[in-house]
Amino acid sequence: MKKVKIFTIFFTFILIISAFNTNLTTHAVFSPSFDLYSEGVYMVNLDTGIVVASKNPDKKLYPASTTKIMTCLVALENVKDFNAKVECAYECFDEFWATDESYNPNFYGASNAAIETLQDNLTYHDCLYALMLRSGCEAANILAYNIGDGSIANFVQMMNDTAKKIGCQNTHFTNPHGLFDENNYTTAYDMYLITRYAIDKYPGFMKYCGASEYDMPANEYNPDGYTIYTTNRMMDTESIFYDAGVKGIKTGSMSEYILKKNGEWDEENPEPGFCSLVTYCEKNGYKYLLVTMQSPWEDKDGETGITSFEDHQALYDWAYSEFELKQIIGANEQVMEADVEMGKNTDKVGVVTTEEFYTLIPKSLDGSAIQQITPTIEPLTAPVKQGEPMGELVLKLDGETLTTIPLVTETDVELDSVAKLKDRVKTVMGSPGVVASIVILVITTIAFIISKAITKQYLANAADMQRRRRIQVATPKNNQRKR
Secondary structure, rough: OOOOEHHHHHOOOOOOOOOOOOOOOOOOOOOOOEEEEOHHHHHHHHOOEEEEEEEOOOOEOOOOOHHHHHHHHHHHHHOOOOOOOOOOHHHHHHHHOOOOOOOHHOOOOOOOOOOOOOOOOOOOOHHHHHHHHOOOOHHHHHHHHOOOOOOOOHHHHHHHHHHHOOOOOOOOOOOOOOOOOOOEOOOHHHHHHHHHHHHOOOHHHHHHHHOEEEEEEEEEOOOOOEEEEEEHHHHHOOOOOOOOOOOEEEEEEEEOOEEEOEEEOOOOOEEEEEEEEEEEEOOOOEEEEEEEEEEEEEEOOOOEEEEEEEEEEEHHHHHHEEEEEEEEEOOOEEEEEEEEOOOOOOOEEEEEEEEEEEEEEOOOOOOOEEEEEOOOOOOOEEEEOOOOOEEEEEEOOOOOOEEEEEEEEEOOOOOOOOOOHHHHHHHHOOOOHHHHHHHHHHHHHHHHHHHHHHHHHHHHHHHHHHHHHHHHHOOOOOOOOOO
């Protein structure tokens, strides 16, 4: 066993809108204090899309009878009349007791729903209950044979095509029932995608996999009809694994499986078996979808066929006791202020969130543990309108981005006319053209003043010289007498 790692998963879509109509995250960073048997684990809170537990989510593993989830999905997508009768042809049963070259020891002792060869009163509706409740392998082949136009291989191709359409990257099916085949594999994450797709697209899916019992039609060995019961012990009120919140979906297990060596079945050395399980749980206001794959056939106490139930019980107990949905920030909540130039009666404007944000976190973890990173906003210039985009608020937990929320201005900010005029004057006076003009004007004025002064001085000097000359002409010379 390995200790489960809880880590952040970046998921391409928000899966369910919560009752709070909130902005939701698909990230979480948590770690439980217990070990899990399962080799692959993927657990999602459906209210938020948050992955709360993940272990080897992309590792290729054997799904066993959880394969039937895809079988059910393909049937739901292709059957038009579920009350129509199906053909229970020999081809649907042959591989379970073959003695020719098609013999496969892994297909012997397959789980069944007591459907009989050539039974003529069975409907698609009956087959789907037999498939999902009782894990009937013959029911899987009957559905495949009828929907695949008489070819189980055609139906298997439909399964693989559907897996690709959903987005599965590490999945390949070779049969509709999940009995062991080396090339029949998937991952915990891919099985989550398949199951989630079925839940979202087809309401009838939960009807078939969520029932605890169903009355099957009569046949030769059951002339009065008979009742089949779910193989999911978490839905059995008499089981130690019973959980009233669990509503289905599908079990899968095999006690052992046999590999071919040198082209021959090595039946003397079977491989140890394993368990897989997919469940949906809804209680205390929260919904979870949990996939576990390939847990060992025996637990630490030597009990067989129950390790997947032990893992699911432990994970649900942990999730429902540990986590709660908390509002981290509200809509229209002010997270910062931006500077405003030329604003009337204010130089600030509030910056607020456009959405509220909830996330699933441990009850012991305070919302303040989530870091809020605000953008750098350059000063604004009035007028400012309410609702102007102001970047995004980033919320982080332990360094991982939870979400980003658009920010906008909280109110209008009117323009201050006086401030605008001052700024205009300042702007105009500071422009290169105006400065040059002023310099030229000053130089011209100085030149004019200097020129004026020079001219005035020149004229004054000329007038003085002329006056002196007139004085000289009017005064007699001192040496004019002759004696």
